[in-house]
Amino acid sequence: MNPASPIRIQGIHYTLPEKQVGLEQLSAEGRLLSTPETMRDFGFGDCRVSSVPATVLASATVKALLERHGVEPGEVGLLINASVLPTSSLVPRGEALAEFPSGESAHLGLFRFSSTRIQDELGLINARTVGLSELGCVSLSHAVWLAHAVMLMEDLKYAVCVNADVFPDGIKREVVYNVCSDSACAVLLSRNPEGMHLKRYHTLTRGYYWDPDGHQNELLAAYFPTGKRVLEKTFKESGLAREDIKLLVPHNVSLRSWEILSRFTGIPLEKIYTENIRPKGHSVAADNWINLKDVIDRGLVSKGDHVMMFSFGLGAHWGCSIVQV
Amino acid sequence: MNLLMTGITGAVGMEMARWLAANAPRARVFALIRAASPVVLKARWSKLAAKLWPEGQRPEEGRFVPVLGDITRPGLGLSPEDAERLAGEVTHVIHSAANVELDAPLEEARLCNVEGTRHVFEVVRTFRRLERAAYVSTLFVAGRRPGLFRETDFEHEAGFVNPYEQSKYETEVYVRGLMKELPLAQFRLAYLIGRDTGEVTRYNSMHALLRLLHEGHVGAFPGTPETLMELSSNDYAAAALLTLFREHFQPGRTFHIGSGARGLPLQDFIDISAEVSAETEPRWRQGAFLPPDIVDEDTYTLLRRTLLQTQNKKSHEVIRLGDTMYGHLTASQVFDCQPVQELLGERVPLPPVRELLRDVLRHCMATNWGRNRS
Ligand SMILES: NC(=O)c1ccc[n+]([C@@H]2O[C@H](COP(=O)([O-])OP(=O)(O)OC[C@H]3O[C@@H](n4cnc5c(N)ncnc54)[C@H](OP(=O)(O)O)[C@@H]3O)[C@@H](O)[C@H]2O)c1
Numbered sequence: 001m002n003p004a005s006p007i008r009i010q011g012i013h014y015t016l017p018e019k020q021v022g023l024e025q026l027s028a029e030g031r032l033l034s035t036p037e038t039m040r041d042f043g044f045g046d047c048r049v050s051s052v053p054a055t056v057l058a059s060a061t062v063k064a065l066l067e068r069h070g071v072e073p074g075e076v077g078l079l080i081n082a083s084v085l086p087t088s089s090l091v092p093r094g095e096a097l098a099e100f101p102s103g104e105s106a107h108l109g110l111f112r113f114s115s116t117r118i119q120d121e122l123g124l125i126n127a128r129t130v131g132l133s134e135l136g137c138v139s140l141s142h143a144v145w146l147a148h149a150v151m152l153m154e155d156l157k158y159a160v161c162v163n164a165d166v167f168p169d170g171i172k173r174e175v176v177y178n179v180c181s182d183s184a185c186a187v188l189l190s191r192n193p194e195g196m197h198l199k200r201y202h203t204l205t206r207g208y209y210w211d212p213d214g215h216q217n218e219l220l221a222a223y224f225p226t227g228k229r230v231l232e233k234t235f236k237e238s239g240l241a242r243e244d245i246k247l248l249v250p251h252n253v254s255l256r257s258w259e260i261l262s263r264f265t266g267i268p269l270e271k272i273y274t275e276n277i278r279p280k281g282h283s284v285a286a287d288n289w290i291n292l293k294d295v296i297d298r299g300l301v302s303k304g305d306h307v308m309m310f311s312f313g314l315g316a317h318w319g320c321s322i323v324q325v
Numbered sequence: 326m327n328l329l330m331t332g333i334t335g336a337v338g339m340e341m342a343r344w345l346a347a348n349a350p351r352a353r354v355f356a357l358i359r360a361a362s363p364v365v366l367k368a369r370w371s372k373l374a375a376k377l378w379p380e381g382q383r384p385e386e387g388r389f390v391p392v393l394g395d396i397t398r399p400g401l402g403l404s405p406e407d408a409e410r411l412a413g414e415v416t417h418v419i420h421s422a423a424n425v426e427l428d429a430p431l432e433e434a435r436l437c438n439v440e441g442t443r444h445v446f447e448v449v450r451t452f453r454r455l456e457r458a459a460y461v462s463t464l465f466v467a468g469r470r471p472g473l474f475r476e477t478d479f480e481h482e483a484g485f486v487n488p489y490e491q492s493k494y495e496t497e498v499y500v501r502g503l504m505k506e507l508p509l510a511q512f513r514l515a516y517l518i519g520r521d522t523g524e525v526t527r528y529n530s531m532h533a534l535l536r537l538l539h540e541g542h543v544g545a546f547p548g549t550p551e552t553l554m555e556l557s558s559n560d561y562a563a564a565a566l567l568t569l570f571r572e573h574f575q576p577g578r579t580f581h582i583g584s585g586a587r588g589l590p591l592q593d594f595i596d597i598s599a600e601v602s603a604e605t606e607p608r609w610r611q612g613a614f615l616p617p618d619i620v621d622e623d624t625y626t627l628l629r630r631t632l633l634q635t636q637n638k639k640s641h642e643v644i645r646l647g648d649t650m651y652g653h654l655t656a657s658q659v660f661d662c663q664p665v666q667e668l669l670g671e672r673v674p675l676p677p678v679r680e681l682l683r684d685v686l687r688h689c690m691a692t693n694w695g696r697n698r699s
Contacts, residue, residue, distance in 0.1 A: 038634050177635060208613035217639035218614065220632065221544035225615040256631050263624040264545075 001200055007148045008195025009323065012293040013065035014185035014286060015057055020046040023179070031173040039179055043255025043274070047173060047281035050166045050182035053097050054088035055114035057184035058164035059121050065160065065186040066122070073123040077156035081115035081164075082132040082143035084284045084313075088165045089114050089131050098168040118162070127160070136313025137251055138203070139163055139285035140185060141321060145201045147189050162186040163285040176212060176219075176314070178253045178282040185286035199306070200238040201321040204230050209316035219316060223257070226318060228264045231310060234320040245322070246301050248272045251287040251311035252280060273300070287311070292323070301325050326571075327414045327454075331357045331396060331445060332421030334373055336517055336527040337461060340563035341419065342377055346384045348567070353387070355411060357394040357401065357422070366393045396422050396441035401448050412451040418458035419570065420445045427487040427530045427649035434492035442496045446503055457574050459566070460511040464555055464583055464660045466494040471656040476513075476579045476664060486652030508576040512566050515557040515583030515660070521676055523684025526559065528695050534646055535686055536694050538595075539602045541614035542639050546647075547625035548654035550592035555583050555653075555660050558676040565665060565673045573668050585662030589678045591619055591654060597679060601686040622655045 023036035023044065032039060050057060058081060066073060083089045087098040091112040101109025115129040135142050143161035151159050164184035167173055173180045189195075204226070209219050235241060248267055250258055255277050262269045273291050283290060288309040295301050303325055310320045326349065332338040333356040345352050358373075360366035370391040374383055392411070394401040400408065422445075424437035442460065449458055467474040468490060470483035479501065485491040500511055518532070519525040525532060537543050565582045599616040603609035620628070629647070632640040666675065691697075 033636065034634070041634065042631075206611075206613045208608055208611070217637050218541040220635065220637055220640050221542050221617070221643070222613065222615055224544055224628070225618050228618065229615065256627075260624065260628050260631065263627070264618060264620065 001148075001198065003199065005148070005152060006191050006193070007151050007189055008192055008197060009144070009187060010190040010192050010195040011065055011069045011188040012185065012289050013061055013068060014183060014290045014293060015061045015064075016181065016183050016280060016283070016290075017048045017050040017057075019049045019051065021049050022046050026173055026179070031171075032179070033172060033174045034177060039174065041256070042177060043277045044179040044281060045278035047179050048181035048183060048283075050097065052166075053092050054083060054085075054164040054166040054182075054184070055091050055117055057166065057182070058114060058162045058186070059118045061164065061184040061186045062118060062160055062162050063122055065188055069188055071158055071188065074126050076124045076127045076158045076160055077154065078147055078150055078159035079115060079119060079124055079127040079129045080132050080143040080147055080159070080161045081118060081129065082135065082139035082161060082285060083114065083163060084136055084139050084165050085167070086133065087168050089133055091117050098166050134315065135285070135317055136315045137285050137287070138311050138313035138317045138319035140187065140289055141201070141285075141309065141311055141319045142203070142317070144187050144189065144198065145203070145321075148198055151189060157191060159189040160186055161189070165284045175282075176216065181281035181283045183283035183286045183290065185283070185289045187289055197324040199322045199324055200234055201319065202230060202234040202237055204318040206316050209314070212314045223312070224261055224264045227261050227310070227312065230318040230320050231265050231267075231308075234308065234322060238322045240306060240322060242267060244306055245271070245308045246305035247295055247307045249288055249291045249295060249307050249309045250274065252277045252282040252291070253312070285313070296325060326352045326417045327355070328352055328417040328419065329355045329357065329411060329415045330419045330421065332423065332461070334358060334369070335421060335425075336529070336559050337514065337562055338421050339373070339377060339526055340520070340559040341421070341567060342389070344563045344567050346378065346388070349571070354389045355392050355415060356389055357392050357396070359395040360393055363393060366391050396444050397436055399444055399447070401444055403448070408448070408451070411448070412453060414454065415452045416454045416456045418449050418452070418455070419461065420459065421461040423461070423493070425489060425529065427489045428645065429488060431488035431491060434488045435495065438489075438492040439496050439499060443499060446507065449507065456508060457570070457576070458507055458509045459570050460496070460500045460509065461566070462497055462500075462511050462513045463490060463493050464513045464515055464581060465490040465653060466497055466513065467658055467660070468494065469652050469656050471658065473659050473661055475661040476581050483656075487649040504577045510570075510574060510576060510578045510580065512569065512580045512582055514562050514566070515555045517559050517562050518556050518681065519558060519685035519688065521558050521560040521681065523681070523688040525685060525688055525695065530646060530649060531556070532689055532694060534650065535598060535689060537639070537643050537646065538598050538617065539606060539686070539690065541608055542643050543617045545618050545620045545625060545628055546591060546595065546654060547622050547651050548591050548619055549657070550590060550619050552591040552654050552657055553586070553588035553659055554591060554594050555588050555658070556678055556682065557583050558681050561673065561676045565669055568669060568673050569665065580665050581660055581662045582665055583660050583662045584675060584678055585660050585666065587675060587678070588659070589682065593679060594682065595619070597682050598686060601683050601690070604687070605690050625651070
C-alpha cells in the first residue's frame with residue numbers, strides 16, 4: 001500500500017442486538033454442534049440474536065455512523081455492503097428475518113439486494129453501491145481495503161463499508177467451533193488527516209479450502225501454521241516488529257484458538273484483545289472493527305499507536321492489517 | 326551354524342533372511358512361522374521366498390527350513406518331531422518375532438512380547454548344542470527417560486510412551502535374568518522405516534504418520550528443531566545385527582543399533598517430508614498444505630486437548646498416533662550408538678538417513694502406502 005495515501009479511516013459504528021442467548025439455550029434449540037461445556041471451555045458465553053433482518057441492521061448502523069461524523073448522505077461516493085451469509089445480502093419479504101427466495105417469484109427474490117435498498121433508504125444518491133460476498137469473516141476488512149483503492153482511483157471524498165449478518169432461524173450458530181452472533185458494523189473512510197491510517201493489509205486466499213465441510217480436517221491442521229506465516233509476512237511488509245504493535249485486535253473466534261496462535265506466533269496473549277469473545281460472540285466479519293472501536297473508546301490504544309488486526313474467513317481467506325490509530 | 330529364527334516374515338526378519346542367504350552360505354535357518362496347518366505353512370514360505378529372492382536366486386533347498394510355530398503358545402506349539410529336531414540341531418537363535426503395534430493394548434502386547442519370549446527361551450533351554458542366542462529389542466525401551474540412553478542403561482521409572490515399548494522393556498527384564506544361564510545378548514534397534522532402496526516391506530506407525538503429514542493433516546510436532554529422530558533402514562539393522570552376532574558376540578551384552586547422534590533432526594524430517602510430498606501433491610506446491618510447526622510441549626498439549634474436543638476424526642487420528650510416538654520427541658532423547666558404530670566401522674556403514682527418508686516417502690507415494698502393490 002502506498003504509505004503516502006491520504007485515505008483515512010474516520011469512524012466506526014456498530015450495532016449489536018440486545019437479545020442475548022446463552023449456550024444452554026442454543027444447545028437446547030439444536031443450534032450448537034459441540035456441547036455447551038466445550039464452547040464455554042473455548043471461551044464463548046452468550047451470543048447476540050437479532051429480531052430484524054440484516055439489511056435493517058445495516059442501514060441503521062450506516063445512518064448512525066454518518067450522523068455521528070456529520071457526513072451528508074449525498075457526499076458518500078461509495079457504499080460497500082459486505083455480508084458473509086448469502087441470505088444477509090437479500091432483502092427478505094414479509095416477516096422473515098432472512099430467507100432464501102422460494103415460490104413463483106423466487107427468481108426476482110434473488111435480486112432484492114440490500115446494498116441498493118440501503119442507498120435508497122438513506123438517500124445515498126451519489127454512492128455507487130457494491131455488494132461484496134464470498135469472503136467469509138474477512139468481508140469487512142476486504143471491503144475497507146477495496147474502498148481505500150477505489151477512493152484513490154476515483155478521487156472520492158467518502159466511502160462507507162458495512163457488514164451485517166443475521167443467521168436465519170433454525171440454522172446452526174456454531175461454525176467450525178465458534179459461536180456466531182448477529183451484528184452490524186460500518187466503517188467510514190475519508191480524506192480527513194485526523195483519521196486512522198491503514199498502513200498494510202496482507203491477504204492470502206487458499207482456494208483448496210473452499211469446502212469447509214469436506215476439507216475441515218486439513219484446515220484445522222493448516223490454520224495455525226498459515227496464521228503464523230500471514231502474521232510474519234505482514235510484519236515484514238510493514239517494516240514493523242512485534243514490539244511496535246500496541247495491541248493485536250482479533251476476530252472473535254475461540255479464545256482457545258487465540259491462546260494457541262499466541263504461542264505459535266510468540267505474541268503474548270496479554271497483547272491480544274480477547275475480552276469481547278465471551279460477552280459478544282463471533283460477529284462473523286465485524287469483530288475486528290467492533291473490537292478496534294472498543295479498544296479506542298476504552299483508551300487501550302492512543303493516537304499514533306499501531307494495532308494489528310487479524311482475521312480468517314472460510315473460503316479460505318486470511319487477512320492481516322496494520323492500522324495506525 | 327544351525328540358526329533358529331523367529332519373525333522371518335517381519336520387516337527385520339526378511340532383511341536378515343536376505344543377508345544370511347547372501348553372506349552366510351553355510352548357515353542353515355529354521356524359520357519359525359505361524360500358520361493354521363502345514364499346508365498353509367508351505368504356502369506362506371513359498372510366497373515369502375518369492376518375495377525375498379528373484380527366480381533363479383533362491384537359496385538351495387534345505388538352507389531355509391520353515392517350522393510351524395506360534396510364540397504365544399507354550400512350547401511354541403511345536404510338533405514333537407520339530408521340538409526334538411530343534412533341540413538336537415540348533416546351535417544359534419535369533420528371536421525377532423513380536424507384536425510391534427504401538428497402540429495395541431498392554432495385555433495384548435505382553436502376551437506376544439513378554440509371554441512369547443518366555444515361551445521361546447523355554448524351548449531354547451532344551452537345545453543341547455546351543456552356542457549363542459540373540460533377543461531383538463528396541464531402543465525405545467528408554468520410554469520417556471530423557472537425554473542420553475546407553476547400552477548399559479536398563480531400569481528406569483520415567484514411564485512409557487506406548488504399551489509396545491513397555492512390553493519390550495518388561496521382556497528385557499526377563500531376558501537379562503536369563504543371561505545368567507544362557508549365552509544370550511540383546512540388540513536394541515532404531516525405528517526402521519524401510520529398505521535402503523526406499524522399499525517398505527511392512528508398514529508401521531511411522532508410515533502412517535508420513536501419510537497423514539502428506540495429506541495435510543498434521544499441523545504441529547512437539548519438540549525443538551534439533552530434536553533427533555532415531556530412524557534407520559531395515560538393511561542396516563539386519564546387517565549390523567548379524568555381523569555383531571557372528572563376529573562380536575558377547576554374552577550378556579546389549580548392543581545399540583541406530584544412528585545415535587547422527588540421527589535426523591526433527592526440522593529436517595519435516596522439511597524433507599514437505600519437499601518430497603510436493604513432488605506429487607499440488608497442495609504442497611500451492612501452499613495450501615504447509616510444513617507443520619515445531620512447538621513446545623505446553624503448546625502441543627493445548628493443541629492436542631483442543632483437537633480432541635472437536636468432532637474431526639482425522640485430527641483425532643493424528644493425535645492418537647502422535648500419542649504413541651511424540652513422547653520420545655519431548656524427552657529429547659539421544660541413543661548412544663557409538664560403540665556399535667565403532668565396532669562395525671565401514672564394514673556396515675550407516676545409511677544416509679535423509680536420502681532414506683526421501684526414498685521411503687517416494688515409495689509410499691508411488692504405491693499409495695502399499696495399496697497399489699500388485
Ligand atoms: N521395525 C522397527 O522399526 C523395529 C524397531 C525396533 C525394534 N524392532 C524389533 O524388531 C523385531 C522385529 O520387528 P519387525 O519390525 O520385523 O516386526 P514386524 O514387521 O511386525 O514382524 C513381526 C514378526 O513377528 C512375527 N510374529 C508375531 N506374532 C507372532 C507369533 N505369535 N508367533 C510367531 N511369530 C509371530 C510376525 O509373523 P506374522 O507374519 O505371522 O505376523 C512377523 O514375522 C521385534 O522384536 C521388534 O520389537 C523393530
